[in-house]
Amino acid sequence: MKQNVHFVTVATPDLDVARAFYVAALGWVPLVDVPGEIIFFQVAPGAVLGLFDVEKFAQDLGTGPAHSVVSGVTLSHNVESPDEVHAVVAAMAGAGGTVLKDPQPGAFGGIFHAHVQAPGGIIWEIAHNPGWQIGVDGAVSFG
Amino acid sequence: MKQNVHFVTVATPDLDVARAFYVAALGWVPLVDVPGEIIFFQVAPGAVLGLFDVEKFAQDLGTGPAHSVVSGVTLSHNVESPDEVHAVVAAMAGAGGTVLKDPQPGAFGGIFHAHVQAPGGIIWEIAHNPGWQIGVDGAVSFG
Numbered sequence: 001m002k003q004n005v006h007f008v009t010v011a012t013p014d015l016d017v018a019r020a021f022y023v024a025a026l027g028w029v030p031l032v033d034v035p036g037e038i039i040f041f042q043v044a045p046g047a048v049l050g051l052f053d054v055e056k057f058a059q060d061l062g063t064g065p066a067h068s069v070v071s072g073v074t075l076s077h078n079v080e081s082p083d084e085v086h087a088v089v090a091a092m093a094g095a096g097g098t099v100l101k102d103p104q105p106g107a108f109g110g111i112f113h114a115h116v117q118a119p120g121g122i123i124w125e126i127a128h129n130p131g132w133q134i135g136v137d138g139a140v141s142f143g
Numbered sequence: 144m145k146q147n148v149h150f151v152t153v154a155t156p157d158l159d160v161a162r163a164f165y166v167a168a169l170g171w172v173p174l175v176d177v178p179g180e181i182i183f184f185q186v187a188p189g190a191v192l193g194l195f196d197v198e199k200f201a202q203d204l205g206t207g208p209a210h211s212v213v214s215g216v217t218l219s220h221n222v223e224s225p226d227e228v229h230a231v232v233a234a235m236a237g238a239g240g241t242v243l244k245d246p247q248p249g250a251f252g253g254i255f256h257a258h259v260q261a262p263g264g265i266i267w268e269i270a271h272n273p274g275w276q277i278g279v280d281g282a283v284s285f286g
Contacts, residue, residue: 001231003171007219008151009268028146031186032285037251040263043148045281048189055216060251061217061258061266062244071265072197072213074204077151089144101205108180108203115204121215123204125152132149138188138281142175 008043008075009050011057011068012120015039017096018051021119027097045138049075051120068123078127082112088126092116097124109142151186151218152193154200155263158169158182160239161194164262168238174257188281192218195265221270225255231269235259240267252285 012018019039022028031048033038037056043049050058054068079085085103093099093116098121101115113127131143155161162182165171174183174191180199186192195203201211222228228246236242236259242256243266256270274286 001169001171001220001234003184003186004220005151005190005192005218006221007217007268008148009217009219011215026144028144040285042283043146043189044190046277046283047148047190048283049148056251057215069217070215072154072200072211073216074150074152075146075148075240076152077147078149089167091144106201106203111256125150134189140174140185140189140191142183 001011005047007040007048007050009052009057010070010120010122011054012039012051013054014120015051015053018118018120021095021097022051026091070123074115074123074125076127078129079133082128084114085114085126085128089114089116091125092118092124129131148190150183150191150193152195152200153213153263153265154197155182157195157263158196161263162259164238164240165194169204169234213266217258217266217268219268219270220234221272221275223271225271228255228257228269228271232257232259235261235267235269 028041031042033039039051041049058068096119097116099116103114106113111127111129113125115125117123133141171184174185176182182194184192197211224280239262240259242259248256249256254270254272259267276284
């Protein structure tokens with residue numbers, strides 16, 4: 001098995017609410033938007049975030065609604081500075097996100113971060129990590 | 144907020160079990176491995192999967208164990224053919240994964256896929272999607 005993630009798919013209770021948050025308020029552009037079913041956003045080279053209607057998510061998985069509450073996962077969005085952490089958190093809160101942790105130094109990794117829960121359940125970490133870099137070839141390194 | 148996911152971080156009950164599955168059995172190479180804390184794997188250009196000790200995950204989030212059971216999310220690994228779906232599922236099962244859905248045509252998107260739960264909780268979708276492509280610039284398209 002190659003070391004690749006191509007899609008992160010998240011059970012989403014209301015795609016209209018999610019669309020209002022990511023598209024209308026934050027300005028994201030869907031790769032594909034199938035109303036009532038799924039919205040795809042490209043979020044890295046070759047990698048896609050899918051917001052999948054929660055009932056269809058459970059149907060596709062075949063394991064019922066037990067797996068349809070999002071938990072045990074965070075998605076991180078890295079920014080260039082602590083000030084930018086504050087700015088993105090403010091933008092997400094203004095768009096309807098719930099701030100779970102105000103911007104502050106993290107317990108791990110020397111980062112400055114915050115946690116914001118988007119409507120629908122995804123917990124986003126907004127982080128400035130001074131040591132983290134992406135090379136021109138896409139290789140990630142921690143300084 | 145830019146349209147980027149840099150880390151997918153997953154609460155993981157036993158990092159030694161996860162390491163045995165991803166590293167020893169499947170041959171993945173960690174970007175960073177901090178025993179008892181976190182293992183990072185690069186899984187796309189500029190994007191990292193982090194397996195984070197479940198207690199530290201909950202501590203970092205500051206919201207307690209309610210958010211530490213993985214659910215409502217799948218990670219997809221795309222392959223070139225239905226035969227390769229079978230091969231990867233067999234490799235994951237041999238490594239200790241639990242097959243939740245045997246390889247079969249999917250209900251959505253014209254794909255051929257299977258679901259396998261890795262030790263620790265991540266549900267992987269192994270999929271062949273004939274229409275899905277990654278351009279040389281990393282742009283994803285659905286044919």
